[in-house]
Amino acid sequence: MKLTRRDFAKGAATAAGLSALPLARPAFAQTEPLRIGWLAALTGPSSAPAIGFDRGVKFATDAINAAGGVKGRKIEIVTRDTQGDPTKAVNATQELISQAKVHAIWGPTNSGESLATTPIMARAKMPNIHPCVIDTLIDPQKFPNAFRITPSNSQWDDAVRTYAVKVLKAKKVAVLADTTGYGVAAVKASVAGLQKDGAEVVYQANIDATQPDLTPDMLRAKTAGAEVIIVWSTSTGLNARMFNTRAAMGWDVPFVGHPSMSAGDIPKLLEKPGNWDKVYAVGYRSCSFDANGKLPARTQELVDKLKGKVDLSDTLMWWVAGGIDAVNLIAKAVGDSSSSSDDIIKIWNSLSNYPGYFGDITFSATEHNGYPVNDVVMSAANTAKDGMFRLAPGY
Amino acid sequence: MLTSIISTGLAMGAIYALIGITYNTMYSTSRVMSFTAGQLGMLGGVFGALFILRFGINSVVGFGLTMMVCAFIGVVTELVAVRPVLKSIEQHLYVLSTLALALMISQVVAIEWSTEPQAFPRFFGTAAALIDEKFWFPVAACAATVIGLEVLYKHTLTGRAFKAVAEDNLAAQALGLPERNLRIASYALAAMIGGLAGFSGGSLLLAFVANGGLLNFYGFVPVALGGLGNNRGAIVGGFGLGLFQQAASFLVGGIFASVAVFSLFIIVLLIAPQGLFGAPQSRRV
Numbered sequence: 001m002k003l004t005r006r007d008f009a010k011g012a013a014t015a016a017g018l019s020a021l022p023l024a025r026p027a028f029a030q031t032e033p034l035r036i037g038w039l040a041a042l043t044g045p046s047s048a049p050a051i052g053f054d055r056g057v058k059f060a061t062d063a064i065n066a067a068g069g070v071k072g073r074k075i076e077i078v079t080r081d082t083q084g085d086p087t088k089a090v091n092a093t094q095e096l097i098s099q100a101k102v103h104a105i106w107g108p109t110n111s112g113e114s115l116a117t118t119p120i121m122a123r124a125k126m127p128n129i130h131p132c133v134i135d136t137l138i139d140p141q142k143f144p145n146a147f148r149i150t151p152s153n154s155q156w157d158d159a160v161r162t163y164a165v166k167v168l169k170a171k172k173v174a175v176l177a178d179t180t181g182y183g184v185a186a187v188k189a190s191v192a193g194l195q196k197d198g199a200e201v202v203y204q205a206n207i208d209a210t211q212p213d214l215t216p217d218m219l220r221a222k223t224a225g226a227e228v229i230i231v232w233s234t235s236t237g238l239n240a241r242m243f244n245t246r247a248a249m250g251w252d253v254p255f256v257g258h259p260s261m262s263a264g265d266i267p268k269l270l271e272k273p274g275n276w277d278k279v280y281a282v283g284y285r286s287c288s289f290d291a292n293g294k295l296p297a298r299t300q301e302l303v304d305k306l307k308g309k310v311d312l313s314d315t316l317m318w319w320v321a322g323g324i325d326a327v328n329l330i331a332k333a334v335g336d337s338s339s340s341s342d343d344i345i346k347i348w349n350s351l352s353n354y355p356g357y358f359g360d361i362t363f364s365a366t367e368h369n370g371y372p373v374n375d376v377v378m379s380a381a382n383t384a385k386d387g388m389f390r391l392a393p394g395y
Numbered sequence: 396m397l398t399s400i401i402s403t404g405l406a407m408g409a410i411y412a413l414i415g416i417t418y419n420t421m422y423s424t425s426r427v428m429s430f431t432a433g434q435l436g437m438l439g440g441v442f443g444a445l446f447i448l449r450f451g452i453n454s455v456v457g458f459g460l461t462m463m464v465c466a467f468i469g470v471v472t473e474l475v476a477v478r479p480v481l482k483s484i485e486q487h488l489y490v491l492s493t494l495a496l497a498l499m500i501s502q503v504v505a506i507e508w509s510t511e512p513q514a515f516p517r518f519f520g521t522a523a524a525l526i527d528e529k530f531w532f533p534v535a536a537c538a539a540t541v542i543g544l545e546v547l548y549k550h551t552l553t554g555r556a557f558k559a560v561a562e563d564n565l566a567a568q569a570l571g572l573p574e575r576n577l578r579i580a581s582y583a584l585a586a587m588i589g590g591l592a593g594f595s596g597g598s599l600l601l602a603f604v605a606n607g608g609l610l611n612f613y614g615f616v617p618v619a620l621g622g623l624g625n626n627r628g629a630i631v632g633g634f635g636l637g638l639f640q641q642a643a644s645f646l647v648g649g650i651f652a653s654v655a656v657f658s659l660f661i662i663v664l665l666i667a668p669q670g671l672f673g674a675p676q677s678r679r680v
Contacts (some may be wrong), residue, residue, distance in 0.1 A: 042514050179650055209605060210600070210609045212600055212640065213399065216641075216648055217644070235511070236512065240512075269513075271539075370546050
């Protein structure tokens with residue numbers, strides 16, 4: 001066939017026209033699974049929270065996938081066991097970002113790991129939700145990709161101080177903690193907050209978790225006239241010894257403070273079950289029974305759904321609920337956007353009163369602490385049932 | 396206050412004294428300070444709780460099993476961490492080898508047992524006020540150990556052989572004493588004394604992995620105060636330490652009690668570097 005000048009002009013025009021059309025996106029981009037990285041300390045000494053969160057993660061994933069996924073896309077959880085080790089958490093984070101190419105990451109589940117992984121995720125602009133309490137982990141300027149769906153340490157401190165000063169009406173307070181870095185920092189913050197609120201801190205001390213006899217410190221607090229003892233320690237042994245010592249002294253001062261005071265290990269370390277009375281630990285309104293033994297409606301609905309599927313007897317309800325909320329929040333952000341990192345972060349930045357099972361989550365461009373501070377409450381430590389507690393008196 | 400200082404102070408003092416004797420018993424036949432002594436105290440508590448509470452074994456049988464396991468760990472210590480470095484003892488490699496073994500023991504317990512303290516069973520079931528066994532059991536265990544060692548060293552052939560090896564290793568070998576077997580036996584004996592410290596103090600210290608480091612540290616103080624290898628010195632030093640530590644807790648409170656204890660420790664060593672009961676080192680001139 002002889003190519004004429006007219007044929008060439010036609011062909012060139014056609015080619016130019018086709019090139020002007022936008023290229024269609026590959027079809028797999030819309031149907032590929034939604035990959036969520038899950039940094040969980042599933043083994044090792046601090047594995048209890050991650051095991052609880054993991055039950056929620058699996059429950060939420062199965063529920064969404066059974067209902068057809070997120071706009072037809074199945075959720076795929078890419079779990080990495082960090083064993084509570086920051087080095088392993090860093091390696092897993094890099095692998096999730098560069099090789100597994102996840103859309104968002106949930107976790108790590110403890111602050112030590114999160115301190116190491118947060119800057120790495122920020123550099124990669126990886127959307128990240130975590131449940132770690134250290135205040136500095138959330139900073140929308142430095143880490144615009146990091147969001148917290150649980151209370152921060154200062155929110156715990158606010159709740160404890162408010163309960164001690166305003167509900168129990170204590171004017172003289174003692175503050176005790178262990179000798180870890182956390183304990184030392186917590187005492188300083190707690191004392192400063194109490195003094196700002198007009199309470200008198202009559203005794204403060206950091207006690208080694210191995211100290212066998214706490215009579216000296218408890219006696220000093222009693223002699224100083226303490227009406228409430230605020231405790232900041234993750235050591236169940238130290239907590240139980242305080243409760244036993246209080247009973248041996250015949251003192252009925254209330255203890256208010258860290259959630260570990262309600263840990264399931266405590267009863268085995270008590271000399272009498274009654275030594276656990278008048279102990280109020282940080283808890284959450286969504287996971288608390290009221291005076292009539294009733295749960296909030298949304299939580300009751302979740303408990304009914306979990307029945308027979310998720311074991312709540314050896315974990316805390318807020319861990320399971322937090323795991324469910326994390327997966328749901330990522331699914332919502334992907335469902336409402338193109339699933340790019342920027343879009344996921346944009347959706348979360350505009351989230352207002354998202355009805356999570358753990359709490360109503362609200363984020364903005366300048367506030368990435370999403371948990372409602374008024375939902376941090378005090379629980380009666382010795383009332384655990386299915387991972388939930390009765391509200392402390394006064395609510 | 397005085398009651399608490401005496402009851403808890405004596406109980407803790409007895410535990411420290413037993414750990415001091417553990418250090419000394421290992422040292423006497425090998426000239427090695429084995430830093431597994433405190434870990435053996437911790438294991439006495441952990442294995443006691445494991446056998447009696449978790450496995451539901453009878454208390455007396457559980458105690459016997461605990462002693463056997465501790466003795467086995469003592470033998471392993473001698474084989475793994477002491478014997479290989481004895482030839483170059485002047486290089487003090489045993490510091491590294493025994494510390495490494497202590498660290499391994501601690502890590503395994505943390506992973507397999509728990510990092511949190513666990514309950515320890517009442518052996519005699521007395522838990523009321525001053526007759527609470529947590530106060531008198533460690534003191535009674537310490538007294539029984541002292542009497543037992545006196546009988547062993549003074550009235551048995553094996554005990555005399557121990558003393559012979561401790562006093563002059565080469566001469567003992569020349570006399571045909573089985574020095575190696577005696578050293579293994581002394582490590583097993585020391586480990587049982589360490590285990591007894593943790594078992595008798597279990598109600599006070601609980602079954603807690605962190606007790607290993609605590610006992611390693613505070614158990615060494617009576618050895619240094621009383622003079623290396625001197626059991627009487629370790630007993631006096633141990634009880635003195637326990638009472639002073641508890642009194643300091645009342646007087647200065649919290650972590651400052653540890654500061655007070657170690658300030659006194661340094662002052663004593665400045666005045667008597669060989670320990671309160673140790674003989675000054677002689678030097679050939």
